[in-house]
Amino acid sequence: MPELPEVETIRRYLNASLPHWQVQAVVHLDERMVKHSPVGPEEIRDRLTGATFTRVERMGKFLLLSMSTNGALLLHLGMSGRLVLEDSVVPRQRHTHLVLDLGSRELRLVDPRRFGRIAWATRPYSQSLHLGVDPLSRRFSGQVLYQLLAGRTTAIKTALLNQQLVAGIGNIYADEALYAARIHPARVAGHLTREEVDRLARAIRKVLRVSLAHRGTSFSDYVDALGHPGANQYYLNVYGREQLACRRCKNLIQREVLGGRSSHFCPRCQPQLPPAVTTMVEQGARHAEI
DNA sequence: ACCACATCCTGTTAGC
DNA sequence: TGCTAACAGGATGTGG
Numbered sequence: 001m002p003e004l005p006e007v008e009t010i011r012r013y014l015n016a017s018l019p020h021w022q023v024q025a026v027v028h029l030d031e032r033m034v035k036h037s038p039v040g041p042e043e044i045r046d047r048l049t050g051a052t053f054t055r056v057e058r059m060g061k062f063l064l065l066s067m068s069t070n071g072a073l074l075l076h077l078g079m080s081g082r083l084v085l086e087d088s089v090v091p092r093q094r095h096t097h098l099v100l101d102l103g104s105r106e107l108r109l110v111d112p113r114r115f116g117r118i119a120w121a122t123r124p125y126s127q128s129l130h131l132g133v134d135p136l137s138r139r140f141s142g143q144v145l146y147q148l149l150a151g152r153t154t155a156i157k158t159a160l161l162n163q164q165l166v167a168g169i170g171n172i173y174a175d176e177a178l179y180a181a182r183i184h185p186a187r188v189a190g191h192l193t194r195e196e197v198d199r200l201a202r203a204i205r206k207v208l209r210v211s212l213a214h215r216g217t218s219f220s221d222y223v224d225a226l227g228h229p230g231a232n233q234y235y236l237n238v239y240g241r242e243q244l245a246c247r248r249c250k251n252l253i254q255r256e257v258l259g260g261r262s263s264h265f266c267p268r269c270q271p272q273l274p275p276a277v278t279t280m281v282e283q284g285a286r287h288a289e290i
Numbered sequence: 291a292c293c294a295c296a297t298c299c300t301g302t303t304a305g306c
Numbered sequence: 307t308g309c310t311a312a313c314a315g316g317a318t319g320t321g322g
Contacts, residue, residue, distance in 0.1 A: 001315065036318085061316075078316050080300080095300085113299045115316050154293065163317075171315065220302090220314080260295070261315065 002077040004135070004168030004208055006216035006230065007061050010083055013225045015056040017085060018065065021102045022052045029118070030097035033111070037074075037119030038128075044120050047071060048100065060131045060167030064121060071122050078115025080221040084108050112221075131167035135204045140166070142198030149189045149197060156192060156200075157185035158259040169204065172217055172239045175264045177204040179238045184270040185263040186256070210235065238264040 002010070026048050031041045039047070052068040063083065065073040075083060075098075082093075088106050092099065098109035098118055109116065121128065132148065133140050148165045149156070159165060160174040169177070178185050180203035183196055192200070211217055216230030219240060223229050233240075237247055242255040246266040255264050 003316095076316075078299090079314075081316095111299095112301065113315085115299065117317080152292080158293090161316090259293095262313095 001079050001170055001172070001219070002081060002216075002222055003061060003170035003173055004058075005173075005211035005214075005232065006222050006224075007058055007063060007077065007168075008136075008212055009216045009230065010225045011056050011058040011063060014063075014065070014083070014085065017225075018053040018107070019055055020052060021105075023048045023050065023067075024101040024103055025049060027099040027101050027106070028096065029099075033097045033109070033114065033116060033118045035117045035119065036128075038122070039120045044073070044118070047120060048073060057125075059125060059129055060134065060163055061170070062129060062131075064125055071120060072125065074117070074119040074121040074125075075109065076117040077109075078111060078113060078117065080113040081109065081111040081116035082221065082223055082227075083225055084110065084223070084227055085225050086227065130164050132163060132165040133167065135166050135168055135201075135208060140201065140205070142194070142201040145201045145204075146192075146194055146197040149192060152189040154189055155186045155258050156183060156189045157261070157263050159189040160204075161259070161261065166204070168208070171261050172219065172236070173204070173207050173211065175239045176207045176237060179265060179270060180207055182269050182271075184267075184272045185258055185265050186272065238266065240264070 026045045029041055029045055034041045034044065047069060054066045054068055057064040057066065061076060063075045077083060085105055085107050088104060092108060093110045095112040096108050096110045100107040133144060149159060152159055157174055157178060160169050177200060181200040183200060211232040214230055214232035214235060215224060216222055217232040218229035219233055238253050241253045242264060244253050246253055246269060249266065249268045251266055251268040253264055254267050255262055
């Protein structure tokens with residue numbers, strides 16, 4: 001599933017490839033994929049036809065393909081979405097919902113599960129998306145995250161998936177970051193100590209940067225704009241590793257459903273109780289031994 | 291304002 | 307072997 005590193009990998013390639021290319025024709029646009037767009041499918045067709053790409057940006061997990069005609073094609077890949085730029089002679093895959101003819105090449109959106117989105121956006125792009133801070137930006141820090149989590153009673157795992165707080169983290173990297181920071185996913189977000197949140201903020205950045213260096217995680221559907229898988233799936237520590245040995249302590253990785261999403265964690269490296277309570281329990285245990 | 295849960299969708303897998 | 311049911315989860319809408 002495309003999260004920040006996967007979308008950024010696609011963005012980098014498209015931003016290097018698309019500018020100055022003109023949309024000759026909108027060959028195909030599935031109206032059912034147009035969601036929460038200020039303009040309808042027909043208007044999107046009109047605005048794209050004849051327009052030239054200027055640059056490709058990312059906001060959270062959204063891609064914004066800016067056009068010469070003052071506006072941008074807004075795309076979200078959902079769960080199973082693929083955005084590929086390929087030679088027009090390459091046969092189109094099943095579930096292709098958008099085809100832009102660029103001359104010798106086509107930009108194609110393929111999305112079997114249809115969780116993705118096609119929309120039009122006008123500047124300032126950020127207004128309608130309600131996105132929180134980008135975890136790879138300079139604005140993101142332990143202090144900022146601590147303030148965002150203050151007073152929140154939801155599980156930290158659920159909070160990390162809230163795009164209005166931090167934009168770009170999905171189920172894989174939420175689990176990986178919590179493991180790296182040694183924080184149990186069910187801990188109450190607003191109860192984390194400042195030290196824990198500092199650790200978590202650093203873990204989020206590290207996990208995302210490492211994945212980006214591996215060109216993303218290809219767990220099920222993800223491929224980049226050239227159709228190539230990433231390699232970060234070989235470096236995951238908890239996601240998809242239920243009942244496998246923790247790489248740190250050899251305990252078995254557990255899976256629990258939190259907020260309707262599966263969470264993977266090491267029960268030993270990520271204790272359920274906050275640090276102070278854990279310390280008291282340990283002290284209590286010592287007293288008990290005496 | 292915040293939170294939990296249902297909803298959309300279809301390929302894959304588990305179970306009978 | 308073949309069918310059905312459960313499962314996966316992005317963002318969003320609803321109701322509490």
